[in-house]
Amino acid sequence: MEIENAIGQRVSVRDYLDKPIEREMLGKILESGRLAPSSGNLQPLFFIVVQDKEKREKLAVACLEQYWMAKAPVHIVIVSDTEKCKQYYGIRGERLYSIQNAAVAAENMLLMATSLGLGSCFVSAFNEDQVSRELAIREEYRPQAIITLGYARTSKRTEKASLYKLTFLEVFGNRVENADVMMRNFNFIGKAVEKSKGVLEKAKDRIKLSVEPILKKKEKKKEEEKEPEKA
Numbered sequence: 556m557e558i559e560n561a562i563g564q565r566v567s568v569r570d571y572l573d574k575p576i577e578r579e580m581l582g583k584i585l586e587s588g589r590l591a592p593s594s595g596n597l598q599p600l601f602f603i604v605v606q607d608k609e610k611r612e613k614l615a616v617a618c619l620e621q622y623w624m625a626k627a628p629v630h631i632v633i634v635s636d637t638e639k640c641k642q643y644y645g646i647r648g649e650r651l652y653s654i655q656n657a658a659v660a661a662e663n664m665l666l667m668a669t670s671l672g673l674g675s676c677f678v679s680a681f682n683e684d685q686v687s688r689e690l691a692i693r694e695e696y697r698p699q700a701i702i703t704l705g706y707a708r709t710s711k712r713t714e715k716a717s718l719y720k721l722t723f724l725e726v727f728g729n730r731v732e733n734a735d736v737m738m739r740n741f742n743f744i745g746k747a748v749e750k751s752k753g754v755l756e757k758a759k760d761r762i763k764l765s766v767e768p769i770l771k772k773k774e775k776k777k778e779e780e781k782e783p784e785k786a
Contacts, residue, residue: 556670565665566712568674569623571705576629580671584704585631587667591660594652595643599636600660603690604629610689617685618678618701627676627703631664632686633657638695657699664702674707 556564585602593599605611606629614632615624624630635657641649661677668675678701686698723729 561666561670565669566710567676568707568710569676570708571626571674572708574706576704581629584664584667587663588660591663593656597639597643599639599653600656601634603632603634605632613689617689618681624703627705629704631702632690632698633661633700634692634696635699637697654699661700661702668704673704674710676703678703
């Protein structure tokens with residue numbers, strides 16, 4: 556699946572089939588998280604894969620009693636080394652960059668899951684102490700998010716704000732009349748591809764016009780050779 560399709564098709568799934576996830580798929584999802592960018596390339600993240608039913612049920616309780624989570628066959632808990640972030644970037648690294656790093660990795664994994672035909676959900680509401688206790692996470696590390704994974708039983712698409720409402724040009728508040736057109740005008744690569752497609756189509760037409768007479772002559776010659784000689 557192309558990245559554009561994965562982005563467009565991703566939804567938060569909260570209803571899962573009782574069906575395990577293939578190991579290869581899980582590996583690809585974790586790898587996509589590993590390859591995510593991080594502040595100064597510190598790579599301060601760890602991923603805890605939770606498949607045990609009892610542990611999943613306890614995590615659901617820790618996540619403010621979101622019991623639907625227990626039905627997802629896999630939970631991935633994203634943990635950050637906040638001390639490492641603080642060592643390099645101070646308080647901002649500890650309180651902000653560590654969260655940003657986890658969010659970027661999470662989005663990578665969510666999109667990979669979608670591309671593999673799996674459902675997923677990003678969960679950030681939970682009791683940190685309870686999650687850390689259940690998963691034996693040390694004090695210097697902090698659970699930042701939990702991703703539920705599985706085959707979707709049902710899913711629901713929610714409305715998203717229009718690009719017009721979200722996009723400003725050059726300075727905050729300078730809203731353009733048609734953000735979609737604006738983004739298209741800035742998409743130089745897309746325009747180049749469309750232009751090249753037009754050139755290719757024209758070239759195909761020219762080739763077709765030049766080749767058709769030759770093919771017709773060959774077909775006519777074959778037909779003449781097939782005709783029996785007159786007595």
